[in-house]
Amino acid sequence: MNGTPRLNGVNGHPKDNRSHSPNMSRKSSSPMAPAFMVSAPGKVIVFGEHAVVHGKAAMAASISLRSYLLVTTLSKSQRTIQLVFPDVGLDHTWNIDDLPWHVFTKLAQRPRYYDMVTSLDPELVQAMQPHIDAVSTHLTGDTRRIHQNAASSFLYLFLSLNTPTAPACIYTLRSTLPIGAGLGSSASICVCISAALLKQIHVLSGPHHDQPEEEVEQQLERINRWAFVGELCIHGNPSGVDNTVSTRGRAVLFKREDYSKPPNAEPLKNFPELPLLLINTKQPRSTAVEVAKVASLKKKYPGVTRATLDGIDQVTMSAYTLITSENFDPSSEQNIEYLGDLFRINHGLLVSLGVSHPKLEHIREIVDYADIGWTKLTGAGGGGCAITLLKRNVDEAALRDLQEKIEAAGFEEHKTTLGGSGVGILYPAVLHNGTNEEGGEEIDQQKFLNAKGPEDIDALVGVGLLERRPEWKFWQ
Template sequence: MHRLDARNGIPKADGKPNGLTNGRLQNLKTSETSNGLGRQASLASPTGTPLIPPFMVSSPGKVIVFGEHAVVHGKMAMAASISLRSYLLVTTLGKTERTISLLFPDIGLEHTWNIDDLPWQKFKHPDKKRYYYDLVSSLDEDLVKATQQHTLDVSSNLPEEQRKVHQNAALMFLYLFLSLGSQSNPGCLYTLRSTIPVGAGLGSSASIGVCISAALLLQIRALAGPHPDQPIDESNLQIERINRWAFVGELCIHGNPSGVDNTVASGGRAVTFKRADYTKPPIVKFIRNFPELPLLVVDTRQPRSTAAEVAKVATLKKTQPVITGLILEAIDKVTESAIDVVSSDGFDATDPVSMGTLGQLVNVNHGLLASLGVSHPKLEKIRELTDAANIGYTKLTGAGGGGCAITLIKPGCDQSRVKILDEQLDAAGFKRYETQLGGDGVGVLFPAILKNDSEEEGGEEIDQEKFLNAEGREGVEKLVGVGLHQKREGWKFWR
């Protein structure tokens, strides 16, 4: 059955890292020193072989802005990036180090593989081999099985639910590593942090897949950008290359993802997507001039099943075909109207009239979704609070039945009301995220050195220890320089 959004249960960075002991961190620091990975010697191994310096990639999460559920029935939907992001730090070890380590401290995942023990022969077979420039769109089940054998001992001592999350993340990473890398790859540490909440329809797994895909393609020098003078066609080609391999990562976990999450995480801004024929990929088009808009995301923390919500609408369509058909058609018209509004030359995100027109469509879309029975009392509570505060326009996003609500913020809204609303949402047990809608997609900090706001000579290096010890969203964003309030020099984005 088609799912409205992909998810794999990988949690976000919501506090201090909990997956690495102090001893393990000290071992990493010692390994870096012994292998010449200090600031002055990070470009060469003990044998003199050039190595890639530590670098970082980042990609955003996403929300469905218009068209939930209607998209399952062949209508159009709109999705856009948000400023909640994943970040992957890649640290190359010396040539004598023959291991790769995957570190996701926010979920307690830490695993190391010996490079020479991995099933390279399976991936080198002429009938199986895929190349970085292939526009891949499917998995090879034989290769998946070969890869799974090397994830069975990942977190084997943990409870089944947590172990499954870890093994899914490891499978995505390892399949991509084997597909894009080779046995001659140097040893590496791959360390990931994320500020995207999980299980709420915000594209956390796709964002991680884009980071892994981009990092591996950079390591094999299959990407020439991004750079300011890069031709648009070349930039688009490289974004699509990252996107296709990230989709493969999603296939490892979800089986039949729509491909929308990874597309937004790769290209940023906003897209429309439509899938009238489930035997074919969806038709996805970028809205290139989509404006950056202030957005409040509120997580109800209410568990729900996407499949159950989709089935609920399918049942309603079966018992009330005419009425349900009209509602789905109306949602489609709302989406089309929203595209016209944000694409018009006269749209101004700072103009109350422009935003009011878009906001009306937000309200109508939610009302139509509620009439399909996919809202929830907690989602309606959020709407009640935001409407009373008069700060913006609120709707559910994703499958509904829980999950998240999004509020498009009105220009010049009263900050005292915002503060009161924040207190009310906290008191109700909701988790809120101040974000921006429609920002950049995948980006790279190469090398992992920020240029400004630093007392360090030449800029501030983002090393393993700093990255692991950054606390929560604010700590990560302050350190790496990307996010709602951090725009530091050094980062470059494919556009």
């Protein structure tokens, strides 16, 4: 190991009496921790795209497409941590003793696990760089960038929350979320990493059904804060919305009037869980390009553009008023239709701002012709994804016919739900899965890696789309 390890335990964690000398052997009598798994959802913007850039409110909600992180503790003789992210082809191992722990002897103010960290420490980032440069050296371009972003996010959190005596582990990540489609995949991964590392240093208890509300809130806030730090490593100046939705689930109403500060985000705990179709155009798009389009239009036609953005804001607040009202009934056909109408209006206003795309319009036409729900683009537009809120009691044959048309047009359809649970944990990584194995089926790394795609991952360990497994626990 280079340098001297830090002296205050796990960032000053109470109840952590481990020795911090990297060369001192760990107690041979302490058993290996069981494998466990954490999971966090992706997100969609439901209302308010582009208007939010101009100081208006927007609403984002979780979806049931998720990331899953399996943590496997190795024997005491091992001194490595390994990232295995097979869906993107990332496989990298670091020697724990070679990591730049020496940085923490120089910092006057070291972050504690309960601190609010709003910027990265440049000295730590610099010390990490050789260890990030060594990731996926055989690759170039976007693929290598994705690998190094993920590695950077993980390593920054690992070093910030751990000590040189951290146990050797394999961190295996699978996801049912499309990457780069504006669905918060990076935030979902950061929430998984944050929750897993905080669990390993014993500062997360539960979750359990009778956990006090203030304790639940405190633990969610800790997970969310460190997930935001992970997002800082990837995006530089993230809004904080994606990790907040991924941590808490359901939905949030958010507004960002001052870009030097995080947005004001109000959790919507009564947001209903609704059936949703997510359709990926697979058309690459640039958020910056689409945002610039609206800014240019506003400069050219200020009055009309402001009126359009005000209209989008009114749509968002109409949905907020309905969902937070005492009489809101998510099973009411009238309420679903109200939200559906708002989908359609919001999309029309975004089209008038020039941020749709022919492929998004083609999807809307196919769904409108099938008459099974209401469709809008989600996110920046210019490609990416569309979401369809389904009408109640839609015929299965009509859904199958729609799926065939969507796929024939070259798009990718995901059946999902809107507004589900946030971060969850499976501790230990054992599910019953309808098997006869005594004590349940242990989800080991090989089974996890053998899952061929999103459907297999859902069938093996999924949180909620196919079935509600009682072994998964959520802070809520």
